[in-house]
Structures are given as C-alpha cells and as structure tokens.
Amino acid sequence: MTTNYTIYIEKHKLKLKVGYRSGKFWRVERVSGQMTDTILDSFGIVVPLLEKELQQYQNRYGKNVTYTKIEKKKSIYTQFSDAWFVFYEQFAGIEPKFTGVEGKALKQIITYLKKVAGDDAAALELWKVILSKWKHLSDFHKQNTDLKYINSKLNIILNELKANTGKNATSGGTDDLRAKTAERLGIIRS
Incomplete structure (x- = not known):
C-alpha cells in the first residue's frame, strides 16, 4: 500500500510529494518551487527513509518544514457502493456479487437520487435511508435486493417507503442531512 x-x-x-510503499521511501516528485543542487545534496536531511520517522522529522524542523498526509476522498460512486455492500452483507449474510451490470444499475440509481435529492451529499443520505428502511417494504420488495431490480422499481420503492414509515420513525441515522432529506421527500415524518 502506498501512502503519500x-x-x-x-x-x-x-x-x-513523497510516497512510501510498505512504510519505506518509494518516490518523490516536485510539486512546486525550484529544485537546486543544494537541496538535492541535502535531500535526505528533510525526507525520511521510513514513514514511521515522519513525526520525528516534523518535531525536528517545526514550521520550517511541514509534513502533511494526502488523504484521498472517496468518489460518490464508491460511497454508494460501500453503503450497498454493508447493507447487503447485513441483510443476506454474504458479500454480494457485483459485476458491470450491477455497477451500471448503481450509476443510474445515483443519477436519479441526485436529481430527486438535489446534490451528492443529499443523494447519498437518501440512499442510506432507503437501505436502512428496507424492512418497511412489502415482503416481495424485501426479497428483491438486486441492484438491477432496485433501479427498475425505485419509484415504487420510494412511494412504498413513504406510505409504510410511521410518524415516529427515525431516519436510520443521526445525521441531520439524512433526516431532513428523507423528511422532505416524505420517507419519514416528523
């Protein structure tokens, strides 16, 4: 695994930009600024060979040299997929089979939910509400957890969730955005 x-x-x-693979120095690239011969000659003074030494280097140089881990943000597709995998594994007790067909269905679900909810964050929260409220669906829909099926019946599923969720239901999570989005769409009622 590479950490940058x-x-x-x-x-x-x-x-x-410095990369470490399996905790050992792997590569470096200049992002901005001028590389001089002096800097190249003293390169090892500011770049540790082992990732675990970064904090020691940061303590040694203070504000003169800063070391910041680069965190990759997950794409909206990955976040939807992660929520789906968690739901399916809890529901069925096994990891779902996920092919290009399921991926295409998930992309269509994302597109529709973004249109309905307004933006990526609200769409993701709505997706989480749908999955958390799955138990409120009729037995027929409950047993059809395939993404292709969900995509083809999303309007019906949303309407059924609106009809079957009681007044005192919660959003399935503590996030205000999730609750507000689901309430605005009528999936939960305050």
Whole structure:
C-alpha cells in the first residue's frame, strides 16, 4: 500500500510529494518551487527513509518544514457502493456479487437520487435511508435486493417507503442531512 505526503520547505518555497510503499521511501516528485543542487545534496536531511520517522522529522524542523498526509476522498460512486455492500452483507449474510451490470444499475440509481435529492451529499443520505428502511417494504420488495431490480422499481420503492414509515420513525441515522432529506421527500415524518 502506498501512502503519500506533501513536504513543504518554507525557506525555499519548495513543495514535494513523497510516497512510501510498505512504510519505506518509494518516490518523490516536485510539486512546486525550484529544485537546486543544494537541496538535492541535502535531500535526505528533510525526507525520511521510513514513514514511521515522519513525526520525528516534523518535531525536528517545526514550521520550517511541514509534513502533511494526502488523504484521498472517496468518489460518490464508491460511497454508494460501500453503503450497498454493508447493507447487503447485513441483510443476506454474504458479500454480494457485483459485476458491470450491477455497477451500471448503481450509476443510474445515483443519477436519479441526485436529481430527486438535489446534490451528492443529499443523494447519498437518501440512499442510506432507503437501505436502512428496507424492512418497511412489502415482503416481495424485501426479497428483491438486486441492484438491477432496485433501479427498475425505485419509484415504487420510494412511494412504498413513504406510505409504510410511521410518524415516529427515525431516519436510520443521526445525521441531520439524512433526516431532513428523507423528511422532505416524505420517507419519514416528523
């Protein structure tokens, strides 16, 4: 596994991207600033060979050299997929089979929910509400957890959730956005 960091050397206004693979130095690239012979000669002074030494280096140089881990943000597709996998594994007790056909159905679900909910965050929260309220569906829909089926019957599922969810129902989570989105769409009532 590769972990990336940015190293910013204040004095030289130099920003580097440094990669560590399995905890060991793997590669470096210049992001911005000027590389000089002096910097190249003293490269090992600011770039540790082992990832676990980064904190020691940060303590040694303070504000003169900063080390920041680069965090990758998950795509909306990955977030929807992750929610689906968690739901399915809890529901069926096994990991779902996921092929290109399911991926295409999930993309269509995302597109529709974004249109209905307004934006990515609200769509994701609505998806989580749908999955958390699955038990409120009729037995026929409950047993059809296939993404292709859900995509083809999404309007029916949303309407059934609106009709079957009681006044004191919760959103299935504590997130205000999830509750507000689901309430606005009539899936839960306050």
